[in-house]
Amino acid sequence: MYNLLPTLRKIITAEKNFVEITPLGRNLGSTILKSWLDRANRTVSDEQWGVVTEAIEKCNLPLYVKLVFDEISQWRSYSSVKATTLAHSIHASINKLFDRIEMQHGKVLVARALGYITAAKGGLSEAELEDLLSLDEKVLNDVYQYHLPPVRRIPPLLWTRIRSDLPHYFSEREADGINVIFWYHRQFIEASKERYFRNVNFVSEVHDELAEYFLGTWGGGREKPFIYSELQR
Template sequence: MRTRYEESEFIQVKPLGQEVGLSVIMKWLQLHKRAITSPQTELVKTALEHCSLPLYARIICDQIHRWKSFDLPDKLLIESTIQGAINKHFEMMEIKLGKHIVKHSLSYLTSVRYGISEVEMEHVLSLDDVLLNEVYEYWKPPIRRIPPLLWSRVRSEISNYIVERSADDLQVLHWYHRQFIETARQRYLTPDENFTVHIHKTLSDFFSGVWGGGKLKPFQYTAAQK
């Protein structure tokens, strides 16, 4: 990227430092009418000694926001790196929303080069038979599509880390920082080549118009659904 722009056009994002980082986090919590205990505050201060970049502070703030006053510090964990903090956020999403919808949604968001619109994401998820068989594991839906609420909940959990931008006259979504792309790729795509092929093929089928326009995609019910 530096070959395309002048050096003077770049601004280096420096660490906030422990004191400023803690002040920023406390202000965010205050805006959301949240507070943490003194022992929990010490845990945050220790984490900021390892990393106090603005992105890191933003991510751990979202995690701290979920803490309860009765949560003891020895039961809480703050990762010491940005990648670790992002992985922790993804893990918490999987626990809250379900691993399959999170894994597939974030894999599609990570795999598209220029972004994907809300409607496109719902269509792509609805073409994903692996995901649909997990969502409708024990029953046959009247319409075989992903429930819109599932994607909406995933989007809500990552709303602080995605941006909307224009592409081909559409408003599309994409990660706003490359750290999320790299972490999601390493967590979901790199370890499983077959899954990666599945994600890319589903995207290819959708954007090339293999299904649609009156042409229905065939599928088979699982044994539990029959």
């Protein structure tokens, strides 16, 4: 899709510098998962481990194994088998992860936060993301459903909590002298686009907010007007 490998081969001609990342295999994938569980002081029941081995049998790519670990780390030993299921592909596992994050932190907030990150191809600093979310009427009306705060701005901890529940799935790099974050793997870019950008209105709103923000439409004494939600009237 991104033609990265052909481009790299034109720049780096020595074949020894290329190493193919292959599936781990069921045994190695299981060994890695057990090691990570031990390190995290977590255990799963024999019945739950059966669910894990069945999944690893079907897909054991490194990213998938990491997604499985993050999922089973949420399980409890007393959880029923119905409550301890695993998706059998990377794409489906990412969507399952997004489902859980939306349930924990709110669909509107998560969708807009991840939408801004995905739409900003060069990445966003955490301060920029917080500003964008604080300028987003849908986010503010969702966060402050029943009252108006003294300052219409999202609490900084909201994004911090979301990011802490998406461990190691963002990369940080420097751009124009500031640290920005972006998805560390293209599978997350594709899954996020498919999940959130199917709605044309959503895409338009996200890009409009980004454009207004970086053009400086609001700021420097120019306050963004807002409309009370029905619950705030």
